[in-house]
Amino acid sequence: xxxxxxxxxxxxxxxxxxxxxxxxxxxxxxxxxxxxxxxxxxxxxxxxxxxxxxxxxxxxxxxxxxxxxxxxxxxxxxxxxxxxxxxxxxxxxxxxxxxxxxxxxxxxxxxxxxxxxxxxxxxxxxxxxxxxxxxxxxxxxxxxxxxxxxxxxxxxxxxxxxxxxxxxxxxxxxxxxxxxxxxxxxxxxxxxxxxxxxxxxxxxxxxxxxxxxxxxxxxxxxxxxxxxxxxxxxxxxxxxxxxxxxxxxxxxxxxxxxxxxxxxxxxxxxxxxxxxxxx
Amino acid sequence: xxxxxxxxxxxxxxxxxxxxxxxxxxxxxxxxxxxxxxxxxxxxxxxxxxxxxxxxxxxxxxxxxxxxxxxxxxxxxxxxxxxxxxxxxxxxxxxxxxxxxxxxxxxxxxxxxxxxxxxxxxxxxxxxxxxxxxxxxxxxxxxxxxxxxxxxxxxxxxxxxxxxxxxxxxxxxxxxxxxxxxxxxxxxxxxxxxxxxxxxxxxxxxxxxxxxxxxxxxxxxxxxxxxxxxxxxxxxxxxxxxxxxxxxxxxxxxxxxxxxxxxxxxxxxxxxxxxxxxxxxxxxxxxxxxxxxxxxxxxxxxxxxxxxxxxxxxxxxxxxxxxxxxxxxxx
Numbered sequence: 276x277x278x279x280x281x282x283x284x285x286x287x288x289x290x291x292x293x294x295x296x297x298x299x300x301x302x303x304x305x306x307x308x309x310x311x312x313x314x315x316x317x318x319x320x321x322x323x324x325x326x327x328x329x330x331x332x333x334x335x336x337x338x339x340x341x342x343x344x345x346x347x348x349x350x351x352x353x354x355x356x357x358x359x360x361x362x363x364x365x366x367x368x369x370x371x372x373x374x375x376x377x378x379x380x381x382x383x384x385x386x387x388x389x390x391x392x393x394x395x396x397x398x399x400x401x402x403x404x405x406x407x408x409x410x411x412x413x414x415x416x417x418x419x420x421x422x423x424x425x426x427x428x429x430x431x432x433x434x435x436x437x438x439x440x441x442x443x444x445x446x447x448x449x450x451x452x453x454x455x456x457x458x459x460x461x462x463x464x465x466x467x468x469x470x471x472x473x474x475x476x477x478x479x480x481x482x483x484x485x486x487x488x489x490x491x492x493x494x495x496x497x498x499x500x501x502x503x504x505x506x507x508x509x510x511x512x513x514x515x516x517x518x519x520x521x522x523x524x525x526x527x528x529x530x531x532x533x534x535x536x537x538x539x540x541x542x543x544x545x546x547x548x549x550x551x552x553x554x
Numbered sequence: 555x556x557x558x559x560x561x562x563x564x565x566x567x568x569x570x571x572x573x574x575x576x577x578x579x580x581x582x583x584x585x586x587x588x589x590x591x592x593x594x595x596x597x598x599x600x601x602x603x604x605x606x607x608x609x610x611x612x613x614x615x616x617x618x619x620x621x622x623x624x625x626x627x628x629x630x631x632x633x634x635x636x637x638x639x640x641x642x643x644x645x646x647x648x649x650x651x652x653x654x655x656x657x658x659x660x661x662x663x664x665x666x667x668x669x670x671x672x673x674x675x676x677x678x679x680x681x682x683x684x685x686x687x688x689x690x691x692x693x694x695x696x697x698x699x700x701x702x703x704x705x706x707x708x709x710x711x712x713x714x715x716x717x718x719x720x721x722x723x724x725x726x727x728x729x730x731x732x733x734x735x736x737x738x739x740x741x742x743x744x745x746x747x748x749x750x751x752x753x754x755x756x757x758x759x760x761x762x763x764x765x766x767x768x769x770x771x772x773x774x775x776x777x778x779x780x781x782x783x784x785x786x787x788x789x790x791x792x793x794x795x796x797x798x799x800x801x802x803x804x805x806x807x808x809x810x811x812x813x814x815x816x817x818x819x820x821x822x823x824x825x826x827x828x829x830x831x832x833x834x835x836x837x838x839x840x841x842x843x844x845x846x847x848x849x850x851x852x853x854x855x856x857x858x859x860x861x862x863x864x865x866x867x868x869x870x871x872x873x874x875x876x877x878x879x880x881x882x883x884x885x
Contacts, residue, residue: 286775290672296664297681300751303744304688307699359595366592379596381870382603388798388866389606389859390805392832396839396855400609409840420602427599453588481692484807484832488840508694508808515698516812523702530695541690 315531318524323532328494328510334521338529340496344411344505348490349476351415351500352422357472359419360426365456367427368434380431383424394420395485403489411497411504414490418479425478429471433464470547477540481533483508507533607863610856617849625853631818633838638850640857642818646828647858650735650810651803654742659796661743662750666792669751670758671766671780682755689748697812700741705732705813708740713825727823731815736824738814742806746799753798753873757791758784760877787876794872801865805858807832831858 322337329336367376398417403409437460445455461468483506486492491503492513507529514526617625621638628639665685669678709732720726761784769779785792815827816837831854842848 282775282778286777289777290668293664293668293672296661297668300661300665300688300747301681301684304684306703307691307695310699310703311695359598362592363596363599366589366596369592370589371596376596379599381867382600384870385863385866386599386603386606388801388805388862388869390807390832390862392805392807392835393606393610393855393859393862396613396835396852397606397609399839400613400852401605423599423602427596451582452585454584456588477690481694483692483694484836487836491840508692511698512694512808512812515694515701526698526702530698533692534695537690537692538687541687 311530311534314527319528319531323528327496338507338510338525340493340505341507341510345480345507348411348414348418348506349480352418352479355415356419356422357426360423361430361468363427364430364434367431369456383427387424391421391482392484395487395489398489406501409489409491409503410501411490412500414486414504417485417489418482421479421482422475425475426471430468433467433471434460437463466547470544473540473544477537480536481508483512610852610859614849614853614856616846617853620846629820633847636844636846640854642820643829643831643834643854645820647804647830650738650742650830651800653739654746654803655796655800657743658747658750658799662747663754663792665751666754666758667780669755671776671784685748685751689752693806693808696741696745697809700737700809700813705737708732708737724822725824728825730825731827733813733815733827734825735814735828738810738828741809741813742803745806745809746803749802750795750799753795754792757788757795757876761787790872791876794869797865797869801862801869805832805862807836811836
């Protein structure tokens with residue numbers, strides 16, 4: 276047996292190492308925030324929200340079309356993806372005890388781990404190739420493929436937290452299963468479900484890779500859903516790797532806006548989650 | 555469930571026929587539709603996964619038949635000559651992910667241990683939410699910071715110093731470009747730390763209290779309790795977390811594309827630019843003209859998909875094995 280002093284010393288050293296490791300983990304977070312705040316605040320202006328990008332070499336301009344495009348893509352992706360995720364979760368809660376349900380849960384978890392660029396390639400082969408062109412629609416499909424597994428798993432978890440007595444009471448009153456499920460279960464879990472949806476939106480709002488060869492990006496406003504469309508993350512990417520100071524500034528401003536949207540969504544989700552737990 | 559409904563329905567039919575027809579029958583029909591409809595949506599998850607595998611395989615067939623095994627061993631990537639060998643991308647992906655994991659794992663596990671075992675609960679949760687914030691930042695923003703702040707800093711201060719002092723090692727040969735394998739590894743490490751930390755924390759929280767109490771009651775210090783009682787119990791879950799992090803690192807696209815330099819070469823030097831599988835897809839896919847070029851990129855995507863599927867299945871099984879007793883299926 277080693278001496279007590281030595282053991283306490285080891286304990287102290289290891290604890291110190293853990294503290295240092297935690298600091299090392301949090302330092303990049305601090306640095307990234309500082310830079311986004313500093314660079315973003317110094318480059319953002321009202322133009323950012325009202326103008327579209329200026330041609331190469333001209334200064335000024337904004338990302339209004341990217342903001343609009345991102346919003347539209349998320350809306351379309353939600354319309355495609357949310358019913359699948361939420362109703363799929365309802366199935367898993369109501370009928371999901373067999374092997375098939377386990378297979379579905381497992382594929383949802385595995386699907387959530389598929390690199391987002393692959394969902395872009397799949398959407399490309401399914402939508403862009405047959406329709407002979409990059410389009411907002413293809414981008415929305417790619418994003419919805421990312422949303423579905425997230426919404427499915429979070430919704431199922433929330434539905435499971437609804438007390439069984441509530442469900443039994445409803446069934447005992449003669450309410451059909453489908454009404455019980457939709458009107459009692461889903462409504463009781465509503466806040467939690469919305470939390471999951473907000474988190475899934477936060478996740479896809481920043482996705483760039485799946486849009487590269489589906490939505491493609493657009494310097495101008497797009498008029499149709501079958502045309503390429505601009506998106507905020509795509510514009511940040513394109514402007515960041517371009518060799519112009521002005522474009523870098525716009526990229527920082529875009530990053531600031533994107534991070535703010537992200538945190539607003541996450542904060543909203545978390546507050547929803549908290550009130551849910553208190554009830 | 556359906557059978558039960560039928561039995562219940564039959565009973566009401568015999569006792570009070572009119573009532574059964576007006577109330578129970580529409581309910582039953584509704585339930586049947588409800589079951590089919592929700593089953594359709596649930597099954598579509600399975601269908602999506604299968605469709606993904608099918609599409610990627612079908613689209614890569616031209617490349618698979620044209621190049622065969624040479625695709626994995628060749629290092630010539632020339633769209634003009636239509637000569638495609640993916641080795642530099644495989645090499646870049648494997649090296650960058652493995653190094654990032656080696657860097658991120660000790661930091662993440664140490665952070666998770668500090669959060670769950672050492673500091674008061676409140677402080678622990680506060681740090682955990684900060685780390686979760688880190689996970690919420692989009693990849694493209696890491697890339698932006700990486701290419702405009704980190705890479706220039708590496709080029710100015712870190713890499714010249716490494717060349718001066720360790721330039722005799724093959725790992726630090728060449729000129730400091732900033733954008734390099736090193737930048738890719740660092741940005742990947744920063745990005746996967748939150749994932750490994752969050753899942754490790756979940757696993758550690760699932761370790762029963764009695765494990766720790768037993769060790770402490772026998773006179774163990776905190777670290778000894780962690781080493782003897784906590785880590786062995788949670789090790790397969792933590793391994794799962796690390797493997798999941800690896801899967802994320804291999805598939806990570808934007809941030810790596812922006813900082814790794816995008817040069818298809820095989821070099822052991824951390825200072826030289828490299829290329830990864832997702833990066834070459836991101837850079838070339840939208841601009842292919844030849845069918846075979848698209849197919850070659852699809853095949854890289856297929857390899858990527860296969861690798862990440864295997865990694866995810868393995869990781870999920872490991873994590874489920876630890877947390878399943880605690881929370882059904884939550885991982």
